[in-house]
Amino acid sequence: MLLRLAWRNIWRNKRRSLIVIGSVIVGVIATILMDALQNGMIHQMLFNQINLNVSNVQVHKKGFKDKKDINNFISKPAKVETIIKNQPHVKFYSKRVITFGLLSSTDNSSGVYIYGINPSQEKSVSIISKSIVKGKYLDASDGREIVLSKALAKKLNVTIGDKVVGMANTPSGSIGSDVFRVVGIFKTASSEFDKTTVFIPIVSAQQMLNIPGKIHEFAIITDKYENADIVSKALQKKLGKKYEALSYNEILPLLVLQMDLYKQLLIIVNLIIALALIFGIINAMLMAVYERIREIGVLMAVGMKNSKIFSMILIEALIIGVLGTIFGIIFGYGINALLLSGGIDLRWFAESLSSFGVGAIIYPKISLENFIQIITIIPLVSVVGAMYPALKAIRLEPVSAIRYV
Amino acid sequence: MEIIKCENLQKIYQDNGVPVHALKGINLTINKGEFTVIAGPSGSGKTTLLNLLGALDKPTEGTVYFNGEVLYKKKRRELSRLRLENFGFVFQAYNLIPVLTALENIEFSMMLLGIPEKERREKAITLMEELGIAELANKRPNEMSGGQQQRVAVVRAIVNDPDVVFADEPTANLDSKTGDNLLNLMQEMNEKKQITFIFSSHDKQVMERAKRLLILKDGLLEKDN
Structure with missing residues (x-):
């Protein structure tokens, strides 16, 4: 009542x-x-x-996250790849070569992160292939092609079909360089990423940097993003102390x-x-x-x-x-x-x-x-x-x- | 058998900082089953005395005993319990709860006692039928006349079988016929159930029914007949 x-x-x-x-x-x-x-x-x-380049989990040689040294590569990627492939909750993965270098056109130059990628693997891991606004995405794992952002293309004053020169340190300390033809221009939601990132085929990157067969990163997409921590911890345990398996929480602490x-x-x-x-x-x-x-x-x-x-x-x-x-x-x-x-x-x-x-x-x-x-x-x-x-x-x-x- | 007793009961109100002696020392004993009327002119202290005897107010001086126990030594919670179990109140302005129907108003006190819904409903309906107000069961106070409301208020006051019912000018707002009917009802309850009734009133009709008439004047008990 x-x-x-x-x-x-x-x-x-x-x-x-x-x-x-x-x-x-x-x-x-x-x-x-x-x-x-x-x-x-x-x-x-x-x-x-996550969709641009971070992915859910990254696997590197120990210390690569903090110091992106060209020498800090995974020397036996096949062994690591087998472990990743057999890890539950892993949906997709992509191998990457990553270095900081200089990209120059006839008019200008800019410091950039050069990502050597396997285009077909990368399609499942990042949204770069879907962010192309002009031209096309990379075709194959080799070839002298490059995709860069609209902002960078503007800065370098290049367009589809133009050539640019990529340069970066090799493990021996010499400068590796190569000429790439712009095949695609992308635009993402992050202006910072756009200004500083370019993509070339992984084999071309390995050749330019003189690290044949070596990679710096496995970028992994898990079945659910909440499983990233589970996967990173499991991989870390299996791969041992020589490697680092990091979830996006650890990669993007801020x-x-x-x-x-x-x-x-x-x-x-x-x-x-x-x-x-x-x-x-x-x-x-x-x-x-x-x-x-x-x-x-x-x-x-x-x-x-x-x-x-x-x-x-x-x-x-x-x-x-x-x-x-x-x-x-x-x-x-x-x-x-x-x-x-x-x-x-x-x-x-x-x-x-x-x-x-x-x-x-x-x-x-x-x-x-x-x-x-x-x-x-x-x-x-x-x-x-x-x-x-x-x-x-x-x-x-x-x-x-x-x-x- | 003595049920209520007061000794040297005094009440001083502050009226804008000016002390007003409403009661100046009342000594009184009420026995079980009495039908007592406290009468007197306006301002004589009738309602004040009734409120003090009914544990609605606290005296400035003096003591009230109920069944031999000092009322004002009790805590608020205990006084609430006492009013719920042992006292019933009928007010001049009826004071039914406006959002409840007549039946619910009657049931309310039983609900406070923790009586199960079925049991209290049956008791309320039986009482209403006995007193001829069953047809008012589902009416809210604003749908009833003054007389009807006051009859419901009387049933509410007696539904928990109290020892004493305090009625403050219960007929003041009623016409003489309705007042007479109401007094019949209360008298019947007094005789049938031996419930003690204490009225405050200056209504002749009420005074004529009194088995005991107390006349107050200027805060003092002038006559006890």
Whole structure:
């Protein structure tokens, strides 16, 4: 009956209750949409990095991550490849030669990371083949072809069919160089990556650097990105101390830290929204208590304990919070599904977004953490907000409450 | 058998910082089964005395005993329990809970006692039928007349079989016929169930029914008939 009484009390003043519930709904919608947008952006940053060149797991000779030395190559890639191939959760992998060098055209030159890749393997591991905006992707593992970004092509003033010269140190300390013909121009969501990365066939890279048959990296895609840690740990155990098997968490610590920070930030933002809601609830419940002082006095007179009166007021606030949360979730997720699932076009901010490794279209992503926070924090906040009015109510003396006009 | 006793009962209110002596030292004993009316002009202290005897207010001086126990030594929780189990209240303005139906208002006190829903419903319906207000069961207070509301309030007051029912000007807002019916009802309860009734009233109709009439004047007990 306490629940029934609380429910009916809420609807005594429909307009006020609907306004309070409405404010909870708006708060919940705002939280959902903001979280979805930020979460989408962060995930896009992460997955862009994973899909560009980071992949889920990388295997190198020990120390290569910190020092990309040409000499730090995997000398027996076949042995490592067999272990990777037989590792559960590994979906795709690609062998890479990686070095830092200079790329020159007749007009200009630029320091770049030169990636020697097996084009067919790389297709499954990175999105470079899908990011070609002009020309074509690399055809074979050999040949003197190069794909570079639109930004770099502009800087070097080259286009499809033009020749560029690649130069880099060889293990012996001499300079290895070769001429490559531009066959493709790509553009990704990351302007930083675009400015500094070029792709050539792996055999050509090995020849130019004089490291035949050697590679620097296995880039691995796992069946689920959540399995990256499992795979990296298993591979590390099997490969031993001479190698490093790293998940994207270890390769992109800053981005992972940013994601963690974002999660904490989300809690703070949710708490700020909750704080705003608290005042709405306090206000509404105080009014509800003041309107019913006489009635509360009668409840005391007929023997209702203070704890029950206190509970009744908290239940009223809880119902308001729960209703607001339910409808807020329905509307918030509905808006997200109906209006935002196709992505939010932020092309006006494309340049600045691209420097963060995010594309111009953000795909909002609802997080489970936020859902859990909403369904716990908002009703809890409603109850906390009602505590002061409830305390006011139970401090009343029955006789003065009954006489209250 | 003595049920309520008060000794040197005094109550001073502060009215904008000015002390007002509402009761100036009342000594009184009420026995079980009495049908007592506290009468007197406005401002004589009737309602104050009733509130003090009913544990709704605290005296400035003096003591109230219920069944030999000092009322105001009890904690708030214990006083709530006492009001729930041993006392019933009927107010001048009926004071039914507006969001509950008549049946639910009557059931409410039983719910507070933890009586199971089926049992309390049966008891409430039986009582309503006995007192001829069964047709009001599903009506909310705003759908009932004053007399009907007050009858429901009386049933609410007696539903937990209290020892004492305190009625503060119960007929003040009713016409004489309705008031008379209500008093019949209370008198019946008094006789049938030996429930002690203490009224505060200056209504002649009520005073005529009193088995014992206490007259208050300026905060003092002037007559005890």
